[in-house]
Amino acid sequence: MAFLEETVRGIRKDIVKMIGKAASGHPGGSLSSAEILTLLYFEQMNVDENNPRKEDRDRFVLSKGHAAPVLYATLAAKGFFPRAELENLRQLGSILQGHPDMNKVPGVDMSTGSLGQGISVAAGMALAGKMDNKDHKIYALLGDGELQEGLVWEAAMAASHYQLNNLIALVDNNNLQIDGAICEVMSPFPIDSKFEAFGWNVITVEDGHDFDELRTAVEAAKKSEDKPTVIICKTVKGKCVSFMENNAGWHGKGPNAEEVKQALAELEA
Amino acid sequence: MADKKSTRQAYGEYLVKLGEKNQNLVVLDADLSGATKTNIFKKACPERHFNVGIAEANLMGMSAGLATAGKIPFASTFAIFGAGRAYEIIRNSICYPKLNVKIALTHSGISVGEDGGSHQSIEDIALMRVLPNMTVLSPADAVETEKMMDAAMAIDGPVYIRLGRSDVPVLFNEDYQFEIGKAGLLKSGEDVTIVATGMMVGPAMEAADLLKIDAVSASVLNMGSIKPIDVTAIKDAAVNTGALVTAEEHSIIGGLGSAVAEVLCDVAPVPLERVGVKDLFGQSGKVAPLMEKYGLTAKDIVAAAKKAIQRK
Numbered sequence: 001m002a003f004l005e006e007t008v009r010g011i012r013k014d015i016v017k018m019i020g021k022a023a024s025g026h027p028g029g030s031l032s033s034a035e036i037l038t039l040l041y042f043e044q045m046n047v048d049e050n051n052p053r054k055e056d057r058d059r060f061v062l063s064k065g066h067a068a069p070v071l072y073a074t075l076a077a078k079g080f081f082p083r084a085e086l087e088n089l090r091q092l093g094s095i096l097q098g099h100p101d102m103n104k105v106p107g108v109d110m111s112t113g114s115l116g117q118g119i120s121v122a123a124g125m126a127l128a129g130k131m132d133n134k135d136h137k138i139y140a141l142l143g144d145g146e147l148q149e150g151l152v153w154e155a156a157m158a159a160s161h162y163q164l165n166n167l168i169a170l171v172d173n174n175n176l177q178i179d180g181a182i183c184e185v186m187s188p189f190p191i192d193s194k195f196e197a198f199g200w201n202v203i204t205v206e207d208g209h210d211f212d213e214l215r216t217a218v219e220a221a222k223k224s225e226d227k228p229t230v231i232i233c234k235t236v237k238g239k240c241v242s243f244m245e246n247n248a249g250w251h252g253k254g255p256n257a258e259e260v261k262q263a264l265a266e267l268e269a
Numbered sequence: 270m271a272d273k274k275s276t277r278q279a280y281g282e283y284l285v286k287l288g289e290k291n292q293n294l295v296v297l298d299a300d301l302s303g304a305t306k307t308n309i310f311k312k313a314c315p316e317r318h319f320n321v322g323i324a325e326a327n328l329m330g331m332s333a334g335l336a337t338a339g340k341i342p343f344a345s346t347f348a349i350f351g352a353g354r355a356y357e358i359i360r361n362s363i364c365y366p367k368l369n370v371k372i373a374l375t376h377s378g379i380s381v382g383e384d385g386g387s388h389q390s391i392e393d394i395a396l397m398r399v400l401p402n403m404t405v406l407s408p409a410d411a412v413e414t415e416k417m418m419d420a421a422m423a424i425d426g427p428v429y430i431r432l433g434r435s436d437v438p439v440l441f442n443e444d445y446q447f448e449i450g451k452a453g454l455l456k457s458g459e460d461v462t463i464v465a466t467g468m469m470v471g472p473a474m475e476a477a478d479l480l481k482i483d484a485v486s487a488s489v490l491n492m493g494s495i496k497p498i499d500v501t502a503i504k505d506a507a508v509n510t511g512a513l514v515t516a517e518e519h520s521i522i523g524g525l526g527s528a529v530a531e532v533l534c535d536v537a538p539v540p541l542e543r544v545g546v547k548d549l550f551g552q553s554g555k556v557a558p559l560m561e562k563y564g565l566t567a568k569d570i571v572a573a574a575k576k577a578i579q580r581k
Contacts, residue, residue, distance in 0.1 A: 111366040
């Protein structure tokens, strides 16, 4: 447990540092999903940093592609590429594009960034897995604002129609999107009964920053027999950086040098 | 040679043969499998045919996902919904990551007929052509459709194949060779070159015969590969005949006419006349009167050819 806690702390520090260095990026939704990615990559997923395209690996699709920093920091921590690369986030010629590029970054299973598409692609990956009688799982992380995209529901309908029990969607339910509170911009609520109505197995994690709770949910999702599973993770946008927490203003902006310093001090405390 | 067959019919039938040869081939449709003819494949190979319902965006997204796992999806619906509605999924989830998805869309152009302007795609070539990593193919007949499907299978990356609803004459025999990026010189002449694609290749041949009566010698170039386009063939046509006409069942904005104009202004500016839909939506009607109404007949090509020659 201490290992996961230490790992996620390092990932958060890297997120803040790389976005600060790039002077642009999306810290809020990266920090809110840090435990989710840490648990998946360091405990739950079958992946091999020395063989990123291993055929039977579990797949992860960052449907909320703007949270690229948390994916990059996690992959670097796991050893898919050197951590030093994180300094090049969003720089010309870097493998670390503003949104993930599967052809540039070892360990990225799908290029994403345009919301709603990742879950649809993940459903296709899961269908391929079913066709080939594979045991691997497909994980897709969605934002709660992303649920406003119609394609999410086209994919949700197809995933239950094809009984894609190898598909596990996680919703980073931090309640904020770039223009403000999701319930004010365009409420996606109720999220759980929507997915239920679409034929999904639904699990709610009350504290999406609690590894035990997340683990219980993911392990239950893996056992689903004939339905795709969605895990709705209640999280805090900007988690662990006091001035970013629950602040939509930190959806998509880079902290300045002073703010980076303060954030790192908080994360080290 | 007198046989007629739609390119969509040829597509559906040939999918079965391709699917026998390659077990990774899968077919996706969006509730139009009877019209796109993928139901022929479904009958032969139900376990590799997926009808995703009326959800074109998801059609493209799931195809992308299947491609990441080594499948070779052929995604089909009408051109207006595939290239139009699902455009940005094709862009970001298929072309941007260069995934091996073959997008075969039927009911392109105004030859859709009675369904009218809402269903007649006159902009799909433009939309697909502008995408990096995309190959754009537009078959003239049933034989070329099969050859293009072979060519699409042979490359690892996205391909758009533009198919039609109406029966069109079979122009080529089984020995016909197709290569991506190469045009086919169907007729050699001296005064003007007609560059045609898709169902306009037949009228282009007819136009060349009509021009001959007026002592005009016309070349006919079949531009089945719209992207990559055969720059050498266009340059040769410009040098050898000094005037060009393009003919396409598509808007004159962004399609074959634009593609040829781009090449000409780069390598050999000569007069060019574009036969196509003139920045208008289509409408309901039978195919032949529609083609007449929108200026897509052999006679229109003849008039354009004479105009191009005058401008030399």
